[in-house]
Every structure is written in structure tokens, then in C-alpha cells.
Amino acid sequence: xxxxxxLDCLSEKKRLTAPVATAENNVRAAESNYEKARKKWKWGIxxxxxxxxxxxxxxxxxxxxxxxxxxxHVLQAGGLGGxxxxxxxxxxxxxxxxLLYTNPAEKKLVEAQNILRQEKSKPDYINxxxxxxxxxxxxxxxxxxxxxxxxxxxxxxxEAYNLLETQQFQQDQMAIQEDIRRLQQETATTSKINAAAxxxxxxxxxxxxxxxx
Numbered sequence: 644x645x646x647x648x649x650l651d652c653l654s655e656k657k658r659l660t661a662p663v664a665t666a667e668n669n670v671r672a673a674e675s676n677y678e679k680a681r682k683k684w685k686w687g688i689x690x691x692x693x694x695x696x697x698x699x700x701x702x703x704x705x706x707x708x709x710x711x712x713x714x715x716h717v718l719q720a721g722g723l724g725g726x727x728x729x730x731x732x733x734x735x736x737x738x739x740x741x742l743l744y745t746n747p748a749e750k751k752l753v754e755a756q757n758i759l760r761q762e763k764s765k766p767d768y769i770n771x772x773x774x775x776x777x778x779x780x781x782x783x784x785x786x787x788x789x790x791x792x793x794x795x796x797x798x799x800x801x802e803a804y805n806l807l808e809t810q811q812f813q814q815d816q817m818a819i820q821e822d823i824r825r826l827q828q829e830t831a832t833t834s835k836i837n838a839a840a841x842x843x844x845x846x847x848x849x850x851x852x853x854x855x856x
Contacts, residue, residue, distance in 0.1 A: 660771070
């Protein structure tokens with residue numbers, strides 16, 4: 644095929660894959676919103692769980708108190724009081740999160756996924772993939788292949804495939820480095836949370852020991 648024929652072929656495949664690309668973008672957006680909804684109030688829920696577990700341990704160790712004031716008139720929670728307090732907070736957080744965020748986001752995600760399946764099952768889309776590399780049969784790669792041919796960086800589809808693969812490999816390496824950086828940040832954050840939980844455990848253990856004297 645000459646340059647015009649190649650460009651026409653790629654343009655047609657771009658047309659066929661455009662609705663799928665739109666549906667895929669909608670799915671990615673819905674997935675992102677769902678993940679944000681799942682992480683909503685993440686640290687508040689984790690802290691509530693940590694305190695709930697601690698107060699269950701205090702309750703099992705003999706601290707069956709509800710609430711009381713210490714010598715400085717500061718409200719203190721006993722084992723049972725802590726369970727009621729942080730159990731209630733945890734239940735409220737999870738209930739409101741599910742009602743206002745998680746369930747609506749999940750519904751939109753399912754709808755977006757159904758639309759994507761419908762677009763991919765259309766005969767025109769399926770027929771357009773015949774005699775064409777499956778890994779390049781998507782709007783993004785077709786758009787880049789069209790540009791490579793149009794700009795004269797390749798004279799045939801095979802050359803364009805090889806050039807695009809090289810570009811994608813370089814992008815993958817950059818993405819790996821970014822993933823490593825994010826992992827390091829997440830590890831540092833987790834370490835801080837664990838340290839804070841250790842301080843709280845030490846404080847409550849000391850408080851329980853004073854009460855048992």
C-alpha cells in the first residue's frame with residue numbers, strides 16, 4: 644500500500660475504534676471514582692479500627708468501665724466505653740461511606756463496563772480487527788501509527804509498528820520508575836501510622852495499669 648492507502652486504512656480503523664475508546668475512558672473514570680470512594684475516610688476508618696481493637700483488649704483484660712473523669716476532669720473511656728465509642732464511629736463512617744460514595748460509584752462503574760462490552764461486541768468493530776495486529780487495534784495506537792506514517796517517520800505499517808513498540812518500551816520504563824517512587828512514599832506513610840499506633844498502645848496500657856493498682 645502507498646502512503647495514502649495506509650492513512651485511509653488507519654483512519655477507518657480509528658473511526659471503528661473511537662466509540663470503544665470513549666467507553667474505555669468512561670470506564671477508567673468510573674474506576675478512578677470508585678477507588679476514590681473506597682479510600683474515602685481511609686485513615687479515619689483505620690484509626691477507628693485500631694482503637695476499637697485496643698479497647699476490646701482492655702475489656703478482655705478486665706477494664707469493663709464505660710466513661711469517667713480523671714483528676715483533671717478529662718473524660719476517659721473505659722474498655723466497654725471505648726468499644727461503644729469507636730464501634731459506633733466505625734459503623735457510622737462505613738454506613739455513610741457506603742450510602743453516599745461507594746454504592747453510587749460502583750453502580751456507575753457497572754454501567755460503564757456494560758456499555759464498553761456492548762461497543763466491543765458490535766460487528767463493525769470486530770470485523771475491523773481482522774488481519775490487523777490485536778495489540779495495536781485501539782484508538783490510541785492507531786492515532787500514533789497514523790501520525791508516524793503521515794509525518795514520514797515510517798514508510799510502511801511494519802516500520803510504524805516497530806517504531807511504536809520502541810516508543811512504548813521507553814514509556815514503560817518511565818512508568819516503572821514512577822511506580823517505584825510511589826511505593827517508597829506509601830511505605831514511608833505506613834511506617835508513620837504504625838509508629839503512631841505503638842504510641843497509643845503504650846499510653847493506654849499505662850493508663851490501664853494505673854487503674855488496676
